[in-house]
Amino acid sequence: MVDFLQALVDGVMLGATYSLLGLGFTLIFGVLRRLNLAFGPTILVGIYAGSHVGLAWPGALWAVVAATVVAAILCGIYVERCSFRALARQAPVVSMISTFAVWMQLQELVSLFEASRTMPYPSPAWLPALTVGPILLRSDALLMWSGATAIMLALFVLLYRTRFGTAVRAVADSSEAATLMGVNVSVIGAAAFLLASTVGGLAGVLIAQSQQQVTPYFGLWATVKGLTAMLLGGAGSLPGAVAGGVILGVVETQTLWHFGGQWRDLASFALLFLVVALSPRARSEPTL
Amino acid sequence: MSDYAVSLLVRIGVEAFVALSAYLLLVIGRISFGQQAFFVIGGYAAGIATALYGAPLAVGIMVGAVAAGVAGALLSAVMAPAGGIYFAAGSLAFGELVRVALLSFHYQVPVGADLTGPAGADGFRGIRALFTGGMSVTTYMLAVSGLLAVTSVVIVLLLSSRWGEAMRMVGEDETASASLGVRVRRVAALTMAGAGALAGLGGGLFVHYVTYIEPGHSDVMLGVHSLAYAFIGGLGTPLGPIIGVALDIGLLESFRFLAGYRMIVFGGLVMGLLVVRPRGLLDEVAVHRLSRLVAWGRR
Secondary structure (H helix, E strand, C coil): CHHHHHHHHHHHHHHHHHHHHHHHHHHHHHHHCCCCCCHHHHHHHHHHHHHHHHHHCCCCHHHHHHHHHHHHHHHHHHHHHHHHHCCCCCCHHHHHHHHHHHHHHHHHHHHHHCCCCCEECCCCCCCCCEEECCEEECHHHHHHHHHHHHHHHHHHHHHHHCHHHHHHHHHHHCHHHHHHCCCCHHHHHHHHHHHHHHHHHHHHHHHHHHHCEECCCHHHHHHHHHHHHHHHCCCCCHHHHHHHHHHHHHHHHHHHHHHCHHHHHHHHHHHHHHHHHHCHHHHHCCCC | CCHHHHHHHHHHHHHHHHHHHHHHHHHCCCCCCCHHHHHHHHHHHHHHHHHHCCCCHHHHHHHHHHHHHHHHHHHHHHHCCCCHHHHHHHHHHHHHHHHHHHHCCECCEEECCEEECCEHHHCECCCCHHHHCCCCHHHHHHHHHHHHHHHHHHHHHHHCCHHHHHHHHHHHCHHHHHHCCCCHHHHHHHHHHHHHHHHHHHHHHHHHHHCCECHHHCCHHHHHHHHHHHHHHCCCCCHHHHHHHHHHHHHHHHCHHHCCCHHHHHHHHHHHHHHHCCCCCCCHHHHHHHHHHHHHHHC
């Protein structure tokens, strides 16, 4: 029982970052109705930038965070220009293939600047671990959860309590209707993209400080986790992406705890596969 | 012909089969990130047939194609109704499931003095039917090319038949084609089986050339690449994906002097190409113009 609770708590904390990745995916997919495969790789570039800053100025944690987020945003702008704005009139799948081409570029960009395949990422080591009864709350996991929760709250306030957020949700609901109501759809699309990149960069900081290292595989990993979280919650729903991320995190840690590491990925992919096989929405979603 | 040129041509041939399989699914409007799974299933099955049970090379490769085709048909029972992003994600999940499952797939039997067969993460080594059969690599390369040419012709004929018409209708609008009497499920299931068999054929040809296969060959990058090839070469004909593969491998090889910047240059070229020609080099319009040119020449 304690094992189950411990894995549950760990899963919720891990899942919070998956929720962030899922939210980034949902912001782009919901507003533009296009899939951004390069979302993970943009975060990868951010984390590598942060890692290099961390090596150059040890101790300057704020600089690491700033470098990570700024690099992720710059890459996001690049993706938006090349794969979305330039292809706005083409079929959505063309954008998706184009983001894959950007992915190849970003992956190689990272390998140009890396010293070794695995790069260290600083984490705030002074934070204490908490114990609540028999449950241990690791400091990095706690930071991951509280950071992700704070970002999600800010994001939901922005999206549900401001004019800008109303416009974003209006475009996601129906871009034609939003245009008729006087919303500038292309501006909102670019803004949503920027917002998604920021969320992605912050998620990158939280994940990397917990793992304390980063490899070039992070790009693929983040894309798959974000996509899974988004689809688990029903593609396009913001609260759904949060729930999807938490479910994914809990399933992963429970499998890890009860069956061992090699089953962890199997469980998360089996979950994604089951969603496709069973979800009624899968049958009525012809767009891409 | 140098060994290098032969190996390059075999690689192009093998990947062209995977690209064609992704192309067939594009015709029925499905985007797959999972064709690498069928490539690997075909490779393992073909390897087991020849290395473990002593089947002749051609029989082994056919076994691989059939096994992957059956896997495609089975998968279609679950995936055929799914569309758009769900099909893409489901096929991605399937590809990774196959990879993880193969990590714990052990099936070794004694062949001669030592054990041969799939050994989990260590992969499946010693698939030597091509070399013990005494076929030279150049002959093999010609056989792969010939098989690819025959396959392309078959696909062209298929797409210009009533079946191809039904497939394109499903790709355009499932509801409308169902209302016109097209059996959407059946078309999707058969296409998925055919696409699986094509990728499996590529896998069987691949393992016998490199003599080994491992779970890591079920790599998402192979699946996404094979999808991108159709968009580079053109969606108008099955020649498009093959041109895409040849361009990718050919350009990457000729970019060797750019060491370290190859993917940046290549990715930029693909991005630019998609802006200028969003449906690839040989798109439907180009195919139509070319066929009119040929018809005019005949007059």
